[in-house]
Amino acid sequence: MYAPIEIRYLTPQFYQLSKSTFVKGMQCQKYLYLNKHKPKERTPHDAATLERFREGRDFEYLFKSRFSPAVDVPAVLGNDVYTMGASYTSAVLEQEPAVTIFEACFISGKTLVMTDVLVKEGDAYTIYEVKNSEQLKPVFIWDLSLQYYICSSALQSPLTFNIVLNDGQDGYKIIDLTETLQANCAAMEEKVTAFQQLLKESDAPAIHMGPQCEQPYACEFKAYCSRTA
Template sequence: MAITKTDFMRGMQCRKMLWLDRHKPGLRVIPPEVQVRLDAGNDFGDRAMAMFGPYEEMTVYRPGTRIPDKQAMLARTQDALLRGVPVICEAAFSNYNNYCAVDLLRKTETGHDLYEVKNAPAVYEQFIRDAAFQYYIIRRTGLRIDRIFIVTHGPDEENPFVSNDVTKQAREYYDWINDNIWDLNRMTKEREEPDVPCGEQCSKPYECWYYGYCHGLVREPEQLTIEDWN
């Protein structure tokens, strides 16, 4: 695949972050507290799958792994769309190898509504960009998207989910995404590591997993000597 939703969001936070993801992923360090938040987000997303009742999930893993089989998910999604499945979870779409998987895709009378689920109490701008990337990919496949929602925490367990309509804001990002997605594609194929000074992007909107590397707190394993280990 070329650029995924995660690639795009990370690349727009910092080009170097995305380049390191592709070329030096072994340098990443995910703090335990961040992993806890990621796991909690996955749990919240799993619960939200049933917010509209019965659904079909498109997730397929490569044999013996927890790595999504994107090609299998794309094929499974097309079959579900042809069958008119009312609610599809993790629906996969690709355009020129750029890829996304939608948390919930709900059939309407004229097309589908898109729901991006976030383990958060409110809608933040990065969430809208996240949903906008999905809208961009799906629109280019020809599937009609009527409305776009961000699902956040509800007030209590009896009302655990709130659907926030961000259709207008998300659609306004279409040209911005188109202007940047191809540039990120080219950048990931460059052999030289981008020269990006450390700055606000190291921690906003999310702390970078390469923070230690870029700030000189850790070195690449191949740079270590025998003395370093003693």
């Protein structure tokens, strides 16, 4: 069993971008901007989308059940996970020579990522990102490339990064994407800098509606953009 961490001694950390907002920016920079500056204009997710989210969480939970014991960061910190998660994760990793963490949090360059499963063994780290899909989609590469960039910057240690997909037969297929993600680090640095600058602008970027409103995900601001076009 892992020793408890004294949370009261941890330092809050803050961020401007997260994994989910970064993916929005990769889909459409206006999506990213509106998500920050016009959050009340979002259209709520429909029932089908909420069901896909639930199925994804169930798939992730089943994969995580293979790891025991583990430190579950959101379960420990609750609503404080977004401000205290990175400090808490760092404290756990410093204290434990070998540990498994669910939703380990890392902040670098004012950007937050939370990894589904992180396994530390000595100075080496293995990360698993779980996606309830049978296909390796381009949007997953965006997601994992950012995670790899932030985690490698924060950890400064050997890092293996895997995606876990649905094998279509009630099981998993694990793909090591480390080399692909390493090659994307320079592009991630450029994107993070550009997106953070975008969020400081006084006006949303002038982007017309188009295919990006539906791909890879249905944008939550389609109704707003339709009214204001």
